[in-house]
Structure formats: structure tokens, C-alpha cells
Amino acid sequence: MQSEPSITRPQWDIDRRLAALVGCDIRVAADAFAPIQADGKPWPDLIAVEDLLLPDNTRPEGRPVFFEGKLRQYTRQIAVVQVWLDAPTRPAASAQGVIHFRGASAVLVQGPALVRLAFPFQVERLPSDERNYFADLRFARAQFDLPLAND
Numbered sequence: 512m513q514s515e516p517s518i519t520r521p522q523w524d525i526d527r528r529l530a531a532l533v534g535c536d537i538r539v540a541a542d543a544f545a546p547i548q549a550d551g552k553p554w555p556d557l558i559a560v561e562d563l564l565l566p567d568n569t570r571p572e573g574r575p576v577f578f579e580g581k582l583r584q585y586t587r588q589i590a591v592v593q594v595w596l597d598a599p600t601r602p603a604a605s606a607q608g609v610i611h612f613r614g615a616s617a618v619l620v621q622g623p624a625l626v627r628l629a630f631p632f633q634v635e636r637l638p639s640d641e642r643n644y645f646a647d648l649r650f651a652r653a654q655f656d657l658p659l660a661n662d
Contacts, residue, residue, distance in 0.1 A: 525592055525632045529585040532636060536599045538619075540633035541576045545625040553595075553625035560629075563618065565608055571618045575629070579605065579637060580622020592632060596622030601639050612648055619648075 541560050545553035560576035580596025587593075599605060599621060610619050628634070638644045 523587065525628075525634070526587060528634055529582065529592070529594065532582050532634065533584065535582055536579065536601050536637040536639070537582050537594075537596075538577050538579045538635050538637055539594055539596075539626055540629040541578050541620075541626045542629040543627040544578065544620075547623040547625070557625070557627055560618075563620070565618065567608075569609075574609065574616050574618050575612075576618045576620065577612070577633075578620050578622055578624055578626045580624065590630065592628040594626050594628065594634075596624050596626060598623050599637070601637065601641075601644070604641065605644065606648055610648060613650065 543557035543559050544563070545555075545557050547553055561571055561573075563571055563576060565571070578596055579599050581598065581600050583595040583597050585592060585594045605621060606619050607621055608619065610617055612619070638647050
């Protein structure tokens with residue numbers, strides 16, 4: 512008796528990147544999201560980021576929306592990638608709301624949330640150092656700065 516060959520889904524670059532970041536604090540560009548309810552489950556329907564209501568009762572108004580949090584897991588079906596983010600674990604203060612992000616205005620939201628990634632996929636590990644975190648918001652390569660000892 513001959514067994515049927517198993518069907519393996521090709522692994523994309525985004526699969527490899529996210530697999531390496533499970534358990535890490537990350538920032539992702541979002542297309543839609545679902546807040547996490549008190550019972551730990553996401554709302555049943557995703558909300559488009561343009562419908563996000565900010566604390567000052569405004570909406571993103573065309574600004575890119577980024578979510579930050581600890582990556583618990585991810586799924587990909589063809590070109591739709593969703594990530595499950597817990598609250599960020601870093602102890603440093605973090606930005607939230609409308610911010611100046613690398614030369615443009617953007618919206619930053621902290622997890623927990625279920626997030627559908629915007630295309631092209633933008634996923635990056637957050638710097639753990641508070642100084643580098645805030646510098647990274649201003650400059651794309653700031654997370655590679657190394658703190659130097661005072662002489």
C-alpha cells in the first residue's frame with residue numbers, strides 16, 4: 512500500500528522572520544486588528560485600522576498604524592498574515608497614540624491584540640534599551656546603537 516505524499520506549504524521569508532521572533536517584543540505595521548477580551552480571546556471580527564478610535568476621539572486619518580507587543584504566535588494563509596501580540600514585556604516606557612515616526616506622523620498602539628499585517632509586511636524587533644527604543648522611533652537604524660560607558 513502506497514501512502515499519499517504529504518503536502519508541504521512553501522515557507523516564505525515572513526514565516527522565517529516571525530518564527531525567529533516568537534517570544535520577542537516586536538513592532539508590526541497593521542491593516543486590521545481585534546482587541547483581546549477579558550476572557551483572553553480576540554473580538555470575533557477584525558477592525559480596519561482606519562476605524563481605530565484614538566483616546567482623543569480622532570481616527571488615524573491615513574497615517575500608518577503600528578502595533579507593539581510580545582509575539583505569541585502567527586498564522587499565514589497565502590498572503591494574509593496575522594500575529595497574536597501580548598502586552599510588551601520590556602520595562603521601559605513606550606510611546607502610544609499619534610507619534611512622530613521616522614520623519615512622518617504615525618499611530619502606535621500597544622498590545623495585546625490580534626493583528627493582520629499590512630502589505631508589504633513590516634516586522635521588526637524592538638530594542639530593549641529605553642534610549643534605543645525612543646531613538647528607533649526617530650531613525651530606522653537607531654536600534655543598533657550601543658550604549659557606551661561614561662569616561
